[in-house]
Amino acid sequence: MELRALRYFVTVADELHFGRAAERLHIAQPAVSQQIARLERELGVRLLDRSPRHVRLTAAGHRVLEAARTTLAAASQVPIAAKQGMTTVRIGTAAGLTARLERGIDALRERAPEFDVVLVDLPVEARLNAVRQGELDLALTRGVRAVPGLTVLPTWTERLYAVVSRNHPAANRSAIAVAELVDDTLRVPAREHDTVVRSLHETGVHPKAAHPAGTLQDTLVEVGSDPRSWTVLPGDQVAEIRSTRVRAVPLTPPITITGSVVVATDSANRAAECVVDTFRD
Incomplete structure (x- = not known):
C-alpha cells in the first residue's frame, strides 16, 4: 500500500469531490480515481459512495480515513526528523496566491536562512481548522x-474584478459596475462562494447566483462558454488566468477584499507580526 494512495484518499475525503481533489493534488482527475479504486481493491472494501452529484464516505471509509490521517502524520515526521535544526513553517494556502507566496517565502528566508516551508492547499474551513488543531x-x-480561537491579522488588500466571456457585452470595457451584471448569472468556485457572495452583498448588490461551481478552472470554462454569466476574482487570481476565452474587467466603484494571515491565538506574537510583514503588498 502506497502513501500516495492514502494521501489521495484523504484529499478526496476532505473535498468530497474528485475534481477539487485533483486540483489540490495538481494531477489529472482520472489518476485520483484510479488510485482510490486501487486502494479499495487492496483493502477489499468500498471507501466512497459515488453518484453523479455526490461523493460520500462509507462506514469503512470513515474508519480508514482516521487510520490514513494517522499514518500520513507519522510519515510526515520522517523528513522533519532529518531536518532537525531547521525552522519549518507550515502554511495553509489556496489558488491564486503564487506570486504573494513566492515574495513572502523569499523575504522570510532573507531573515532566517535556515527557514524551510511546507505549503498545504486546503479549503478555507479546513485551513482554519488545521491552524486551530496545530497542524x-x-x-x-x-x-x-x-x-473563534484564532487571531486574524489583516495583511493585504486586493481589488475585485468581474470575469466575463470574451463574447460578453462588457468584455472590452475599461470598468463595469456590479449593478450592470445583476441580470447575468454569477458563477463562483465552491471554495470561494460564501466569501465572494458576502462581499457583493455588503455593497448592496444581490446578484443572480448559480450553484457553486467545482473548481476555479471549472468556473472559467463555464463563464467562457456563457456570454450571460460572470464570476468575481481578486487581483492575484486574475493574474494567474491563462484562458483566452474570458476577460477580466475592473469593478467600479472599486470593490476590495482583505487578505489575512491567520494564526492560533497563543501564537499571535512578534514572530507572527514578522510573517505578516513579509506577506504585505
Whole structure:
C-alpha cells in the first residue's frame, strides 16, 4: 500500500469531490480515481459512495480515513526528523496566491536562512481548522474577519474584478459596475462562494447566483462558454488566468477584499507580526 494512495484518499475525503481533489493534488482527475479504486481493491472494501452529484464516505471509509490521517502524520515526521535544526513553517494556502507566496517565502528566508516551508492547499474551513488543531502554523485567507480561537491579522488588500466571456457585452470595457451584471448569472468556485457572495452583498448588490461551481478552472470554462454569466476574482487570481476565452474587467466603484494571515491565538506574537510583514503588498 502506497502513501500516495492514502494521501489521495484523504484529499478526496476532505473535498468530497474528485475534481477539487485533483486540483489540490495538481494531477489529472482520472489518476485520483484510479488510485482510490486501487486502494479499495487492496483493502477489499468500498471507501466512497459515488453518484453523479455526490461523493460520500462509507462506514469503512470513515474508519480508514482516521487510520490514513494517522499514518500520513507519522510519515510526515520522517523528513522533519532529518531536518532537525531547521525552522519549518507550515502554511495553509489556496489558488491564486503564487506570486504573494513566492515574495513572502523569499523575504522570510532573507531573515532566517535556515527557514524551510511546507505549503498545504486546503479549503478555507479546513485551513482554519488545521491552524486551530496545530497542524498548520498559519494560513493565508481572503475575506475572513474573525474566527473563534484564532487571531486574524489583516495583511493585504486586493481589488475585485468581474470575469466575463470574451463574447460578453462588457468584455472590452475599461470598468463595469456590479449593478450592470445583476441580470447575468454569477458563477463562483465552491471554495470561494460564501466569501465572494458576502462581499457583493455588503455593497448592496444581490446578484443572480448559480450553484457553486467545482473548481476555479471549472468556473472559467463555464463563464467562457456563457456570454450571460460572470464570476468575481481578486487581483492575484486574475493574474494567474491563462484562458483566452474570458476577460477580466475592473469593478467600479472599486470593490476590495482583505487578505489575512491567520494564526492560533497563543501564537499571535512578534514572530507572527514578522510573517505578516513579509506577506504585505
